[in-house]
Amino acid sequence: MSAVQHSTRVGIIGGGPAGLMLSHLLSCAGIENLVVEARDRDTIHHTHRAGILEAGSVAMLRDTGVDGRIDTLGDEHSGIDLRFGGESHLLDFRERVDATVTLYAQNEVFLDLSLARERDGGEVYYEATVSELFDVTSARPGFAFTDKEGARHEVRADLIVGADGSRSFTRRWIPEAERTNYTMEYPFAWFGILTEAPKSSPELIYARSDRGFALISQRSETVQRMYFQCSPETSAEDWSEERIWDELQARVAGPDGLELKTGPIFDKTVLPFRSFVRAPLRHGNLFLAGDAGHTVPPTGAKGLNLAFADVKVLFEAIDSWNGAGSRALLDAYSDTALKRVWKAQHFSYWMTSMLHTRADATPFEHARTLGELESVVSSEHGKRYLAEAYTGWPHA
Numbered sequence: 001m002s003a004v005q006h007s008t009r010v011g012i013i014g015g016g017p018a019g020l021m022l023s024h025l026l027s028c029a030g031i032e033n034l035v036v037e038a039r040d041r042d043t044i045h046h047t048h049r050a051g052i053l054e055a056g057s058v059a060m061l062r063d064t065g066v067d068g069r070i071d072t073l074g075d076e077h078s079g080i081d082l083r084f085g086g087e088s089h090l091l092d093f094r095e096r097v098d099a100t101v102t103l104y105a106q107n108e109v110f111l112d113l114s115l116a117r118e119r120d121g122g123e124v125y126y127e128a129t130v131s132e133l134f135d136v137t138s139a140r141p142g143f144a145f146t147d148k149e150g151a152r153h154e155v156r157a158d159l160i161v162g163a164d165g166s167r168s169f170t171r172r173w174i175p176e177a178e179r180t181n182y183t184m185e186y187p188f189a190w191f192g193i194l195t196e197a198p199k200s201s202p203e204l205i206y207a208r209s210d211r212g213f214a215l216i217s218q219r220s221e222t223v224q225r226m227y228f229q230c231s232p233e234t235s236a237e238d239w240s241e242e243r244i245w246d247e248l249q250a251r252v253a254g255p256d257g258l259e260l261k262t263g264p265i266f267d268k269t270v271l272p273f274r275s276f277v278r279a280p281l282r283h284g285n286l287f288l289a290g291d292a293g294h295t296v297p298p299t300g301a302k303g304l305n306l307a308f309a310d311v312k313v314l315f316e317a318i319d320s321w322n323g324a325g326s327r328a329l330l331d332a333y334s335d336t337a338l339k340r341v342w343k344a345q346h347f348s349y350w351m352t353s354m355l356h357t358r359a360d361a362t363p364f365e366h367a368r369t370l371g372e373l374e375s376v377v378s379s380e381h382g383k384r385y386l387a388e389a390y391t392g393w394p395h396a
Helices: 017-028 041-045 055-063 093-097 106-119 241-252 303-324 328-355 363-377 380-391
Strands: 004-007 010-013 033-036 052-054 075-077 079-084 087-092 101-103 123-125 129-134 142-146 152-156 159-162 180-196 204-209 212-216 223-230 265-279 286-288
Touching (some): 010 142, 017 106, 017 303, 055 303, 087 380, 180 212, 204 241, 223 241, 241 265, 328 363, 328 380, 363 380
Parallel strands (some): 004 152, 010 033, 159 286
Antiparallel strands (some): 075 101, 129 142, 142 152, 180 223, 180 265, 212 223
């Protein structure tokens, strides 16, 4: 049986938040596009992913016609609590940089975007397996995929975008001689839980203790997200609810008597992480966006925000090419996007190193890190830098 043929302006491989946001923006600008995604919609929507959105990411959802639920379900925050030595230090983002962040889970962002693409007649194929790319340096590159019924499709486009996540298939098509991988492995992971409990604090708590890092985050008024530093070899099944709560409480213990609000735990997982950057983010007419091109540890809350920043830069470049015929912004895409990526890598590495406790750290290193934290919270410039980086730099 012959393959089903498709012709479009932009072929997007990956239908998570990055791919769907790009598809949405392109369609709003009248630029034809097609999206293929390996997973089914229900799997993506029900895969619990935390989400701390910068103001720029919130604006992309709110101001471009995505009829989402961020205004009703999103939880806006104007600061974080840095806790060390058993004491809390509130950093007010509004006061420092007149900005906020919003807690809104990535799987809910996906649902909003998938519904918007369905509403607007977007051409999105779920449960579609891409098997090959071809002619990526030509004027009409393409790729082949098999749909959920087993039929083969071939897509020809002017541009192909790989937004297919941290295990990206598309990035393999950048020749080894023309790419560089930058990686950083970390000796720890996060043990994450979702619990039916009220909020323990009005703001997120980033806590460093001699036992390791903990993050006390929220999901809603009745569901909370919490994490504590663990070994990458940790098995979530080895931890009882009682043991988890004891460990979390020990990480935030202090003379102020802070007590976490507890409840039934209905999800627990271990999340290893690393830093990764692929450079360049472009080969011929193939462009990488989001986790396909870079990943960061979650401490700096930059993953989805970096993906949306890539999409903003790439959309503006495609829109300029489509409207004015200029490839200048397309040619600059990788360099432009990577400037923000490396700023985010620095911030995420800094936050991770400052707040986590290495098993092999010397007494000097422990004391130096506490001095670093004290330097941040006692300096207006230090607090302003952290607030600016956490709430996000302006989008291109």
